[in-house]
Amino acid sequence: MARFEAVSGIAFGPGLLTPSEVLDDLPATAVGVLGMSIGEIDDATTAYVLAIRPAFNLVREGVSQLAGLMVLAMVGARNEAAHDILERICHEQAEAQDLIRRQAVPNRAVHHHRHLAQAGKGLDRSLKAAAMGINRADPASGETIMKPLRAAYQHLQWATGALPGFEVVALSQGCCSAHASWAREAK
Amino acid sequence: MRMGMYSIWVLEYCWVPQAPKGLTVHGAFNQGTVKLPWSYVLIKGGGRVIMVDVGYNHKDYGAVMADSFGVQNWRASSVVLAECGVKPADVTDIFITHAHFDHMGGTDDFPAATFYIQERELSKWIWAMSLQRRFRWLMGPTDPGDILRVVDLARDGRLVCVDGDREDVLPGIDLRAAFDTHTWGSMYVHVRNDRKRPSSDSYVLAGDLVYTYENLTGPDAGDPQFIPIGLAAGSQTNLLLSSQAMLDAVGGEVRRVIPIHDEKLGEIFPSRVTTQGLTLCEICLGDDERS
Numbered sequence: 001m002a003r004f005e006a007v008s009g010i011a012f013g014p015g016l017l018t019p020s021e022v023l024d025d026l027p028a029t030a031v032g033v034l035g036m037s038i039g040e041i042d043d044a045t046t047a048y049v050l051a052i053r054p055a056f057n058l059v060r061e062g063v064s065q066l067a068g069l070m071v072l073a074m075v076g077a078r079n080e081a082a083h084d085i086l087e088r089i090c091h092e093q094a095e096a097q098d099l100i101r102r103q104a105v106p107n108r109a110v111h112h113h114r115h116l117a118q119a120g121k122g123l124d125r126s127l128k129a130a131a132m133g134i135n136r137a138d139p140a141s142g143e144t145i146m147k148p149l150r151a152a153y154q155h156l157q158w159a160t161g162a163l164p165g166f167e168v169v170a171l172s173q174g175c176c177s178a179h180a181s182w183a184r185e186a187k
Numbered sequence: 188m189r190m191g192m193y194s195i196w197v198l199e200y201c202w203v204p205q206a207p208k209g210l211t212v213h214g215a216f217n218q219g220t221v222k223l224p225w226s227y228v229l230i231k232g233g234g235r236v237i238m239v240d241v242g243y244n245h246k247d248y249g250a251v252m253a254d255s256f257g258v259q260n261w262r263a264s265s266v267v268l269a270e271c272g273v274k275p276a277d278v279t280d281i282f283i284t285h286a287h288f289d290h291m292g293g294t295d296d297f298p299a300a301t302f303y304i305q306e307r308e309l310s311k312w313i314w315a316m317s318l319q320r321r322f323r324w325l326m327g328p329t330d331p332g333d334i335l336r337v338v339d340l341a342r343d344g345r346l347v348c349v350d351g352d353r354e355d356v357l358p359g360i361d362l363r364a365a366f367d368t369h370t371w372g373s374m375y376v377h378v379r380n381d382r383k384r385p386s387s388d389s390y391v392l393a394g395d396l397v398y399t400y401e402n403l404t405g406p407d408a409g410d411p412q413f414i415p416i417g418l419a420a421g422s423q424t425n426l427l428l429s430s431q432a433m434l435d436a437v438g439g440e441v442r443r444v445i446p447i448h449d450e451k452l453g454e455i456f457p458s459r460v461t462t463q464g465l466t467l468c469e470i471c472l473g474d475d476e477r478s
Contacts (some may be wrong), residue, residue, distance in 0.1 A: 007380075009226065011225035048284060057320070060331060061316050061332050063335075064316055064326075064329075064331035064334060065313055065317070066292055066317045067335045067337075068309055068312055068316070068334055069313065070338045070341075071334060071337050071338050071341055071346070071348075072306070072307050072310060072313070072348075073340050074308070074341035074342055074346070075346060075347075075348040077306050077309075077310065077348055081314075081317075085317055088317065135188060142342055146335075146338060146339075146342075150335055151249065153331055153332055153335055156331075157247065157332075162345040168330065168331060168332070169248065169288055169329070169330040169331075169332075
């Protein structure tokens with residue numbers, strides 16, 4: 001409890017917010033494979049979720065952007081901003097790695113943290129390879145980038161399944177999706 | 188039904204029983220819900236087996252879509268296409284109208300196909316990600332996994348990035364850009380079954396530029412007006428202009444602009460419900476095809 005308050009500045013207790021209320025903005029889809037729902041999360045794990053989400057998002061965005069750069073490079077598209085984008089991903093990735101490294105990890109979040117750390121490492125390896133140049137004519141160099149990038153994405157997916165509160169795709173923003181609350185009512 | 192070069196079917200692969208009508212018709216916020224079929228398009232003819240969009244990645248998101256978003260009765264492309272005697276491995280060409288997860292997620296199912304997408308759809312996606320986090324709505328229903336799969340397509344030489352309109356991408360088929368509409372690099376597919384230009388026997392596969400015929404007619408078909416869909420990363424004005432362009436392409440005949448999410452499609456064209464409970468609409472039949 002104390003650690004959660006330290007992180008969030010939000011206090012729990014009689015008449016105060018519950019963890020599930022604090023996490024009310026989390027996607028309704030977020031129920032981990034461990035069967036844990038938002039309402040079941042203990043305070044320490046709640047604090048972890050809130051604190052680590054920025055790192056998760058940075059890694060997710062980094063994976064997406066590098067994949068996008070790869071597509072454009074592979075088809076020979078003009079992309080004058082590629083160098084700047086790559087530089088920014090590297091910068092943000094360093095920030096994410098720092099967040100992941102220094103985050104205290106409660107017991108129930110160990111599984112999640114392990115996958116997120118692996119995702120970060122995979123992206124880091126991809127970025128280092130990409131910094132050497134993306135050569136579309138050289139399949140081997142492409143694979144040096146893509147192999148750890150695919151692994152990073154896979155770890156991100158596993159991380160979303162390990163704890164509620166994380167999503168790789170913002171499905172709730174899908175124009176064709178029934179809003180989650182409608183779907184629940186329909187059930 | 189007139190015969191032409193290509194046969195076209197709209198194949199439902201799942202549905203959402205209650206989608207807010209305001210999603211499909213902008214402004215209909217207090218008009219309850221509609222059933223929203225999720226479909227893709229199969230086109231056969233001239234020795235080609237073509238699809239427009241490929242559905243979502245059920246392997247990764249099926250449970251979430253079913254449990255939290257009310258998606259029902261999803262069936263694999265192998266099952267859905269079999270209703271028309273086609274296997275996923277038979278598909279030769281796939282036009283991706285835009286990069287949302289429910290249109291581009293199923294690329295892995297088609298090992299022999301060449302994929303076509305607007306380059307702008309990818310480059311603007313990267314641009315959107317470079318904005319501050321508070322702009323993340325722009326990134327909404329896109330899946331990094333889809334982009335990773337697209338990289339593999341590119342490396343396999345199976346990705347064609349199109350820059351704007353491309354006429355006769357295949358004989359009698361034009362790709363038309365509709366930039367800054369539903370998404371930045373949306374496109375629609377114009378099938379000219381008589382191969383003439385202008386055509387007197389053509390259809391437009393509209394992607395998500397329209398969800399329903401009501402987007403083309405308004406609520407009063409006697410006094411028609413364009414009403415945009417509920418979601419535009421670009422502009423509603425551009426959606427209306429693309430509606431006009433699509434109608435112009437088919438000589439103003441509303442029914443020839445095909446909104447794949449409209450349940451009424453099955454009333455307008457010959458249709459049947461498959462043993463899996465999914466609706467199959469027969470838009471037109473080619474010379475060598477039986478109903």
